[in-house]
Amino acid sequence: xxxxxxxxxxxxxxxxxxxxxxxxxxxxxxxxxxxxxxxxxxxxxxxxxxxxxxxxxxxxxxxxxxxxxxxxxxxxxxxxxxxxxxxxxxxxxxxxxxxxxxxxxxxxxx
Amino acid sequence: xxxxxxxxxxxxxxxxxxxxxxxxxxxxxxxxxxxxxxxxxxxxxxxxxxxxxxxxxxxxxxxxxxxxxxxxxxxxxxxxxxxxxxxxxxxxxxxxxxxxxxxxxxxxxxxxxxxx
Numbered sequence: 001x002x003x004x005x006x007x008x009x010x011x012x013x014x015x016x017x018x019x020x021x022x023x024x025x026x027x028x029x030x031x032x033x034x035x036x037x038x039x040x041x042x043x044x045x046x047x048x049x050x051x052x053x054x055x056x057x058x059x060x061x062x063x064x065x066x067x068x069x070x071x072x073x074x075x076x077x078x079x080x081x082x083x084x085x086x087x088x089x090x091x092x093x094x095x096x097x098x099x100x101x102x103x104x105x106x107x108x109x110x
Numbered sequence: 111x112x113x114x115x116x117x118x119x120x121x122x123x124x125x126x127x128x129x130x131x132x133x134x135x136x137x138x139x140x141x142x143x144x145x146x147x148x149x150x151x152x153x154x155x156x157x158x159x160x161x162x163x164x165x166x167x168x169x170x171x172x173x174x175x176x177x178x179x180x181x182x183x184x185x186x187x188x189x190x191x192x193x194x195x196x197x198x199x200x201x202x203x204x205x206x207x208x209x210x211x212x213x214x215x216x217x218x219x220x221x222x223x224x225x226x
Contacts, residue, residue, distance in 0.1 A: 098212045101152060
């Protein structure tokens with residue numbers, strides 16, 4: 001079993017839809033949870049950074065962490081074609097280095 | 111300036127060649143990283159430098175040799191690579207290296223390496 005599981009997609013949604021991206025994990029030592037966005041042929045860029053359980057909102061993006069279920073989510077409201085990218089969850093904690101999920105490829109259709 | 115600059119963007123090399131990848135940042139970050147990313151896979155950590163000293167080597171084969179000449183520069187020297195080493199090599203930096211708490215990593219656009 002991988003430490004971090006992420007549905008690779010691909011996921012296609014119409015413009016304006018609410019997108020839900022998810023990861024599950026098995027290592028209870030993880031405390032820091034991140035979402036990175038990676039456009040084709042570019043490096044990843046950090047979208048959201050959260051510590052422990054709870055919600056965090058930034059514009060159209062909301063990150064949720066449920067440590068009891070070992071489950072994290074990223075919601076994108078009013079999705080735009082410019083949101084088309086691969087979304088990588090990542091987590092770390094307790095001296096463990098950053099562990100990435102396999103990434104979900106998202107396409108937002110105009 | 112919030113950029114991590116990597117050169118070259120593309121590199122093709124034979125198995126007997128010696129080449130280098132370069133990475134530069136001017137954000138005052140004291141931690142720098144090399145990651146390897148194969149197509150449709152997540153980045154995999156190779157090396158971490160903290161304050162110009164090698165802190166982590168994730169059991170990377172010796173045909174990859176990192177070097178951190180100063181706090182702004184990170185090199186990856188390549189020698190006798192194999193075709194399976196073809197990948198996107200990503201450099202990243204962060205304010206500091208704290209094991210278990212990476213903070214925000216700033217990634218470069220990567221160097222796409224093809225080994226023939």
